[in-house]
Amino acid sequence: MTDLTWIDATLTSARPQAVAALLRYFRDLDAAEEAFQDACLRALKSWPQNGPPRDAAAWLIMVGRNAAIDSARRQSRHQPLPAEELISDLNDAESDLAERLDGAHYRDDVLRLLFICCHPDLPATQQIALALRIVSGLTVRQIARAFLVGEAAMEQRITRAKRRIAEADVAFETPGPVERAERLAAVAAMVYLIFNEGYSAPGGEVDARGRLSDEAVRLARLLLRLFQTEPEIMGLTALLLLQHARSAARFDAEGAVVLLEDQDRSLWNHKLIAEGLALVDKALRHRRPGPYQIQAAIAALHARAARPQDTDWAQIDLLYGTLERLAPSPVVTLNRAVAVSKVRGPAAALEMIEPLEPRLSGYFHYMGVKGGLLLQLGRTEEARAAFDQAIALANTAAEAAHIRLHLDRLMRDTAPARA
Amino acid sequence: MLYAILCYHSEDVVGAWTKAEDDACMARLGAVHEKLAREGKLGPVARLLPTTAATTLRKDQDPPLVIDGPFAETKEQLLGFYVLDVAGLDEALEAARDLGRANPGGAYEIRPIALFSPGTAGAAPP
Numbered sequence: 001m002t003d004l005t006w007i008d009a010t011l012t013s014a015r016p017q018a019v020a021a022l023l024r025y026f027r028d029l030d031a032a033e034e035a036f037q038d039a040c041l042r043a044l045k046s047w048p049q050n051g052p053p054r055d056a057a058a059w060l061i062m063v064g065r066n067a068a069i070d071s072a073r074r075q076s077r078h079q080p081l082p083a084e085e086l087i088s089d090l091n092d093a094e095s096d097l098a099e100r101l102d103g104a105h106y107r108d109d110v111l112r113l114l115f116i117c118c119h120p121d122l123p124a125t126q127q128i129a130l131a132l133r134i135v136s137g138l139t140v141r142q143i144a145r146a147f148l149v150g151e152a153a154m155e156q157r158i159t160r161a162k163r164r165i166a167e168a169d170v171a172f173e174t175p176g177p178v179e180r181a182e183r184l185a186a187v188a189a190m191v192y193l194i195f196n197e198g199y200s201a202p203g204g205e206v207d208a209r210g211r212l213s214d215e216a217v218r219l220a221r222l223l224l225r226l227f228q229t230e231p232e233i234m235g236l237t238a239l240l241l242l243q244h245a246r247s248a249a250r251f252d253a254e255g256a257v258v259l260l261e262d263q264d265r266s267l268w269n270h271k272l273i274a275e276g277l278a279l280v281d282k283a284l285r286h287r288r289p290g291p292y293q294i295q296a297a298i299a300a301l302h303a304r305a306a307r308p309q310d311t312d313w314a315q316i317d318l319l320y321g322t323l324e325r326l327a328p329s330p331v332v333t334l335n336r337a338v339a340v341s342k343v344r345g346p347a348a349a350l351e352m353i354e355p356l357e358p359r360l361s362g363y364f365h366y367m368g369v370k371g372g373l374l375l376q377l378g379r380t381e382e383a384r385a386a387f388d389q390a391i392a393l394a395n396t397a398a399e400a401a402h403i404r405l406h407l408d409r410l411m412r413d414t415a416p417a418r419a
Numbered sequence: 420m421l422y423a424i425l426c427y428h429s430e431d432v433v434g435a436w437t438k439a440e441d442d443a444c445m446a447r448l449g450a451v452h453e454k455l456a457r458e459g460k461l462g463p464v465a466r467l468l469p470t471t472a473a474t475t476l477r478k479d480q481d482p483p484l485v486i487d488g489p490f491a492e493t494k495e496q497l498l499g500f501y502v503l504d505v506a507g508l509d510e511a512l513e514a515a516r517d518l519g520r521a522n523p524g525g526a527y528e529i530r531p532i533a534l535f536s537p538g539t540a541g542a543a544p545p
Contacts, residue, residue, distance in 0.1 A: 009433075010435075011433050012435040013432045013434065014431070052524075072524055132462075218434060221434060221471055225470070228471065228488035229486075229488070271468075274470045275472050278472040279471070279472060302525065
């Protein structure tokens with residue numbers, strides 16, 4: 001690995017902590033980002049010659065802070081900048097100082113930085129874009145590609161989001177336990193949103209969107225390192241890892257969706273699955289179930305099944321039942337119905353989802369599941385109608401193509417003349 | 420003489436590698452492993468899951484306390500280890516240098532082994 005790759009990885013990994021600490025110091029997002037950028041430029045000059053500092057984040061915080069103070073001084077008194085060697089020669093004693101200053105607040109700093117991005121005034125897409133720009137350090141171009149919008153439009157979206165945040169009141173005091181728990185829940189939801197944004201990738205943009213899923217996993221691991229004993233953060237991280245593990249198997253060569261039961265399980269990433277299963281085990285030990293843990297436990301049952309027919313659907317049905325009680329939602333019931341159809345048959349499942357129709361009639365997956373159940377029951381005309389509706393509701397070409405496959409099969413199987 | 424090579428690296432940095440970078444590093448290490456295996460020096464090799472997957476049992480009290488997370492919060496974390504059968508420290512260091520060229524950054528702790536039992540457990544599940 002070349003020096004530059006190493007430095008790049010170090011800067012990326014230090015970014016959340018460094019920007020978070022600089023934000024607490026300057027209490028202004030733009031100032032914090034600018035100071036971090038400055039520090040990175042100096043790192044690129046200094047680290048190849050002087051070697052990497054022992055604590056990269058502390059170095060960046062210290063240098064970023066000094067650079068900002070220098071530039072303020074320069075603007076007010078036209079003083080020359082200090083010589084580059086002075087900054088580059090920051091020794092370990094100073095790093096230790098920076099660490100003492102920031103180590104105690106590290107956890108709340110990073111949480112605050114993430115929490116700022118999920119301000120309730122911001123629509124979900126802006127929250128995600130902001131977090132990816134500020135916390136993950138993705139370029140506007142990378143984010144724009146993931147959202148399939150132009151760079152200028154994305155730039156504008158991020159600028160607007162930042163302005164809103166600047167106007168909002170953000171507490172810089174150390175949060176109390178209740179506030180901390182609230183922030184953590186909001187941040188966890190945002191990380192899951194980022195993941196889903198990447199996970200629902202249409203075929204063509206797999207790379208750009210896959211990047212979002214990678215970032216979400218990284219942020220979840222970061223949260224878990226900060227909150228090592230939170231079972232729901234273990235659950236969230238496990239859920240993302242277990243779903244992410246399947247990404248190579250989720251689309252075929254043409255970019256069409258491959259359903260879980262049709263996926264080539266040898267393409268699943270078993271290292272990610274091992275990590276996810278380990279985290280589910282750790283979370284269960286706490287006996288404080290929550291929605292992320294239950295969803296992770298469901299994903300774990302899929303991951304543990306060597307073949308689709310080995311899936312423990314009865315257990316999945318039970319887990320969805322628990323999820324329905326903890327976090328009731330028609331989508332959860334819809335997912336449960338799929339498990340019910342495996343355990344008690346398609347009629348029971350159809351009976352379960354039909355009451356959802358008024359609320360889910362505009363939802364692609366509802367029509368897809370309904371069509372599938374009707375098909376199993378031999379009610380082909382009704383199935384065809386549901387599939388037609390699903391195609392009309394599809395969000396991506398891949399989704400539509402997948403339903404069309406069902407329809408084609410239906411046409412073929414119900415054709416009057418058989419060879 | 421058996422030596423353990425304990426691999427320490429910043430988990431944040433390793434975690435920031437892209438899959439391509441990680442794969443490239445593993446491929447470079449694989450070449451070194453092959454050489455060591457040919458020379459009959461390579462014992463068990465392990466890469467550990469992230470410290471977030473770790474659980475610690477503190478047994479300095481009764482009953483022992485189960486804690487989420489790694490034993491020690493350090494800047495660099497124990498991410499894996501090797502067992503090598505080499506003539507002495509010089510050879511262990513030479514192997515560590517080869518591994519270090521394939522996987523720069525972090526540190527290797529080279530530690531002589533007092534008791535080694537290869538055990539009966541099979542390879543870790545895939």
